[in-house]
Amino acid sequence: MIPSLKEDCSQCAALCCLALSIDRSEHFAIDKPAGVPCPNLDGHHCKIHRWLRVEGFSGCTVYSCGGAGQRVTQDLFAGQSWRDDPALTVPMMEAFRGMRAIQDRLAILMAAQENLALDAQDQATVSEMIGWLLPDAVDFDVVRFFPGSVREGEIDLFLPGLRRYVQR
Numbered sequence: 001m002i003p004s005l006k007e008d009c010s011q012c013a014a015l016c017c018l019a020l021s022i023d024r025s026e027h028f029a030i031d032k033p034a035g036v037p038c039p040n041l042d043g044h045h046c047k048i049h050r051w052l053r054v055e056g057f058s059g060c061t062v063y064s065c066g067g068a069g070q071r072v073t074q075d076l077f078a079g080q081s082w083r084d085d086p087a088l089t090v091p092m093m094e095a096f097r098g099m100r101a102i103q104d105r106l107a108i109l110m111a112a113q114e115n116l117a118l119d120a121q122d123q124a125t126v127s128e129m130i131g132w133l134l135p136d137a138v139d140f141d142v143v144r145f146f147p148g149s150v151r152e153g154e155i156d157l158f159l160p161g162l163r164r165y166v167q168r
Helices: 015-019 058-062 068-076 086-115 120-132 140-144 150-165
Strands: none
Touching: 015 068, 015 086, 068 086, 068 140, 086 120, 086 140, 086 150, 120 150
8 A cells, every 4th residue: 555645744743843953044933953842842733833934933834744754653653652652752753764765755756657658667667666665565674774775775776767758
């Protein structure tokens, strides 16, 4: 089954609000290092969600994890949260980092499969690579070590070759 490539915050443990660093700018009203929960969090929910733009957090309104947050929370940690068990903080952050990379590549491969007239060999390669990124093939160690992995490298080397299918 292909996982959603769209975020579902109701199925996540607010991983973006924990794992990402933000720099004070026109898009963020504060500096926040990675690993420190956003001060606007109330449990797993943003207490200023309705007023993000007004409060100086327009960056939050356009961010998408591409479905990585719910995959980590639900698929890898069975709905558990770093809020309930602080020992999960670092593992969930590591998994979120890796899952974002997986979801980014999955989105590109899915778009290629759905929108390009691939020859049989490239279609088979895309299908195989998508299979590498599906829930049945992805466990905590795969996710944690995906950035910089051989599989990530293979995908990243393959994708530029698909340019020949795109008309200019």
